[in-house]
Amino acid sequence: MDRVDTKALLAGVDLLALLARDTPLQRVARTDGGEYAGPCPACGGRDRFRVWPAPREGPGRYWCRQCGARGDAISYLRWREGLGFQGGLRAAGRAAAGGGTPRAGCGAAAASRRRPAAGGVAGARCRW
Numbered sequence: 001m002d003r004v005d006t007k008a009l010l011a012g013v014d015l016l017a018l019l020a021r022d023t024p025l026q027r028v029a030r031t032d033g034g035e036y037a038g039p040c041p042a043c044g045g046r047d048r049f050r051v052w053p054a055p056r057e058g059p060g061r062y063w064c065r066q067c068g069a070r071g072d073a074i075s076y077l078r079w080r081e082g083l084g085f086q087g088g089l090r091a092a093g094r095a096a097a098g099g100g101t102p103r104a105g106c107g108a109a110a111a112s113r114r115r116p117a118a119g120g121v122a123g124a125r126c127r128w
Helices: 006-011 015-020 073-081 085-096 108-113
Strands: 026-029 035-038 049-052 061-064
Touching: 006 073, 006 085, 015 049, 015 061, 015 073, 073 085
Parallel strands: none
Antiparallel strands: 026 035, 035 049, 049 061
């Protein structure tokens, strides 16, 4: 695989729209590009999941204060679709290009492909 500029790739992905496909999010603050809250797609916690889609520095991020799920669009896609890093890059590329990604989650097909990933999403319902 050729070198990929992950910063540019992440800048092209609408993290808020990507996460909103799996969990309802509500704006709770307007500072630093906005903060959104909702149920965690990993553990199901009702109000512990936070998303910062456009921080002043770096790519958009998410974090669950209950299960510890955290990361960027690539780590989320890797968890959601059960992908390795290169697969996550391809999925993020499709999302950045407007192609979207299929709604997945914790289905048997995704769980059978899932691999351990350092720093990825670690949810209570969807353990790898």
